[in-house]
Amino acid sequence: MKAIGFERHLPVDHPEAFRAFDLAVPEPGPHDLRVAVEAVSVNPVDTKVRAPRHPDPDHPDNRADLSPRVLGFDAVGVVDAVGSAVTRFQAGDVVFYAGDIGRPGSNAEFQLVDEAIVGHAPRAIEPDAAAALPLTALTAWETLFDRLGLDPDGADAGAPILLINGAGGVGSMAIQLARAAGLTVIATASRPESQQWCRELGADEVVDHFGDLPAQLAERKFTAVPAIACFNDLDRHYPAMAQLVAPQGRLASIVGNKSPLPFQELRDKSVGFFWEYMFTRPRFDTPDKHRQGEILDAVASMVDDGRLVTTRAETLGVISADNLRAAHRSLEAGHVIGKLTLAGFED
Numbered sequence: 464m465k466a467i468g469f470e471r472h473l474p475v476d477h478p479e480a481f482r483a484f485d486l487a488v489p490e491p492g493p494h495d496l497r498v499a500v501e502a503v504s505v506n507p508v509d510t511k512v513r514a515p516r517h518p519d520p521d522h523p524d525n526r527a528d529l530s531p532r533v534l535g536f537d538a539v540g541v542v543d544a545v546g547s548a549v550t551r552f553q554a555g556d557v558v559f560y561a562g563d564i565g566r567p568g569s570n571a572e573f574q575l576v577d578e579a580i581v582g583h584a585p586r587a588i589e590p591d592a593a594a595a596l597p598l599t600a601l602t603a604w605e606t607l608f609d610r611l612g613l614d615p616d617g618a619d620a621g622a623p624i625l626l627i628n629g630a631g632g633v634g635s636m637a638i639q640l641a642r643a644a645g646l647t648v649i650a651t652a653s654r655p656e657s658q659q660w661c662r663e664l665g666a667d668e669v670v671d672h673f674g675d676l677p678a679q680l681a682e683r684k685f686t687a688v689p690a691i692a693c694f695n696d697l698d699r700h701y702p703a704m705a706q707l708v709a710p711q712g713r714l715a716s717i718v719g720n721k722s723p724l725p726f727q728e729l730r731d732k733s734v735g736f737f738w739e740y741m742f743t744r745p746r747f748d749t750p751d752k753h754r755q756g757e758i759l760d761a762v763a764s765m766v767d768d769g770r771l772v773t774t775r776a777e778t779l780g781v782i783s784a785d786n787l788r789a790a791h792r793s794l795e796a797g798h799v800i801g802k803l804t805l806a807g808f809e810d
């Protein structure tokens with residue numbers, strides 16, 4: 464089968480950073496689906512896993528541990544074969560999933576994935592539009608409802624939530640999920656086009672994350688916000704998050720900090736701080752990892768009944784080394800709005 468991968472962690476423009484390989488079609492384990500991949504999207508995590516470990520391209524630290532390493536953490540495809548213990552799917556089902564960072568990814572004609580973390584793909588949109596969704600939908604859902612403890616069914620309707628980086632892949636899903644839960648959504652974006660994107664997805668207010676966030680929220684009569692999620696640059700935004708969070712509120716971040724954060728500031732307000740890492744459930748094989756399959760099924764039905772729209776901003780063409788390089792280059796530049804997708808393989 465065709466697969467795009469690498470044997471060494473290299474800078475995006477190195478000729479061997481992305482290569483086509485001819486690999487054996489994998490055999491499913493008992494709980495696996497083998498999926499014929501139709502479309503994928505590219506996430507910042509792909510660029511982080513691909514990135515060089517050492518400035519010298521030939522340094523042993525740059526050798527990929529799984530060789531070749533096939534990336535891709537978002538897929539839509541058709542189930543081609545199922546393992547002996549699979550119960551939820553059969554050959555021919557159209558599925559979507561993010562997968563497991565410890566296994567070969569979706570930039571290949573066939574991929575194995577544990578059925579527990581797979582959803583039935585939305586029927587109302589094309590595979591390429593659906594491929595934009597799984598990783599960011601899981602991250603946004605887990606952030607809002609599993610970490611910040613908000614109610615997806617509307618019990619928190621009307622409460623404000625601040626989403627820092629509204630126009631990226633995760634923010635674009637979080638705005639929509641928060642709106643669907645009835646929350647008042649304050650999203651951040653810094654450019655006219657990213658601000659407009661947030662409004663179109665349903666943000667009630669849009670403020671600039673490079674400006675003074677507490678001042679901009681005060682102008683809009685928000686002085687204390689019970690739930691705040693950070694989807695970019697936690698070091699920069701933590702002081703404003705700590706200042707703005709309401710007593711007994713919650714903060715969540717999907718991005719790590721580079722410097723120590725003064726967590727004591729949260730003590731007097733009895734504020735909780737939660738990390739969200741979308742790969743936690745598959746990576747640690749948690750007893751509730753099947754929640755990811757359930758979340759994806761819920762997301763698919765919300766797409767099918769019109770409560771969520773795709774966040775695909777651009778389709779870059781077939782799943783090839785050149786097109787994946789272009790996607791990584793754009794993501795590394797840091798200005799992508801929504802998601803970049805690719806569909807089909809070269810003949």
Ligand SMILES: NC(=O)c1ccc[n+]([C@@H]2O[C@H](COP(=O)([O-])OP(=O)(O)OC[C@H]3O[C@@H](n4cnc5c(N)ncnc54)[C@H](OP(=O)(O)O)[C@@H]3O)[C@@H](O)[C@H]2O)c1
Nearest residue numbers: 507628631632633652653654657695696717739740741799
């Ligand atoms: N923990 C997890 O499970 C998980 C899951 C998914 C993603 N992530 C991580 O979360 C981050 C976001 O990923 P993503 O796919 O949502 O989006 P992304 O592609 O990284 O987001 C791009 C957007 O970030 C905004 N941005 C740039 N600098 C910023 C800053 N200093 N503060 C706030 N926003 C800034 C830009 O908006 P403007 O142009 O409007 O400034 C840009 O449009 C990445 O680091 C990714 O690796 C983590």
